[in-house]
Amino acid sequence: MSEDDFNAGVLADEDPAAPAQEDSQVESVEDFSARDLANFGEPGAEEAEGPFAADETGLEGVAAATIAIDLAQARAFLDDCMSSTPRVTYGLGAKVPFHGAIPGKNFRAVDCSGFIRELIWRSTTPHQGFPDGSVVQHDFVRDHGFEQTTREAALRQDGVVRIAFLRPQDSPQRIGHVVLIHNVRTLESHGGVGPDSRAWTNTGWQAKAFVYVVKP
Numbered sequence: 001m002s003e004d005d006f007n008a009g010v011l012a013d014e015d016p017a018a019p020a021q022e023d024s025q026v027e028s029v030e031d032f033s034a035r036d037l038a039n040f041g042e043p044g045a046e047e048a049e050g051p052f053a054a055d056e057t058g059l060e061g062v063a064a065a066t067i068a069i070d071l072a073q074a075r076a077f078l079d080d081c082m083s084s085t086p087r088v089t090y091g092l093g094a095k096v097p098f099h100g101a102i103p104g105k106n107f108r109a110v111d112c113s114g115f116i117r118e119l120i121w122r123s124t125t126p127h128q129g130f131p132d133g134s135v136v137q138h139d140f141v142r143d144h145g146f147e148q149t150t151r152e153a154a155l156r157q158d159g160v161v162r163i164a165f166l167r168p169q170d171s172p173q174r175i176g177h178v179v180l181i182h183n184v185r186t187l188e189s190h191g192g193v194g195p196d197s198r199a200w201t202n203t204g205w206q207a208k209a210f211v212y213v214v215k216p
Helices: 003-014 034-040 071-083 112-122 134-143 204-208
Strands: 161-166 177-182 185-190 194-196 210-215
Touching (some): 003 204
């Protein structure tokens, strides 16, 4: 392994949403930089729909919020992105243009928060809207009373679906990141690859993440 390859691997471990040199990137859109799009979402993206549109979850005495994600549907979307022609890659600030868009045809790149937003919509019945931007998504999960858990808990093969966030202030390039975790594997879109599934190891950037339960 060359020194450049080693350094790139170290950077990916600490900064998973930072684009690699080969990644397609999105320039500023309506005065939003690609970093802002990744962190705070696309201007005009809808807020959450369904049971979280105007609820009071998170109040004292109210059960923790959950989302009934269908893992088969979630993995089908991931597989479609990985096997499309061309394969969907990572793009800082790149979003799925509309719900149900065809990977490789209607979009060829997607960032972490755009991927998670579309995955949740596709894997819930009725479809559950979810905000865009990793910072906004983190605020949403925290403010709606999802149970916060530990990074170590995500090392268990217990069937629980979790969501993990890296804050921009904990990233070398100030780009947040978001992944789903199920049985010690992530579902995510990350720099240098795009949609992917990797081991959850609680090392590198993962050791700085905030983790919540999505589906017990």
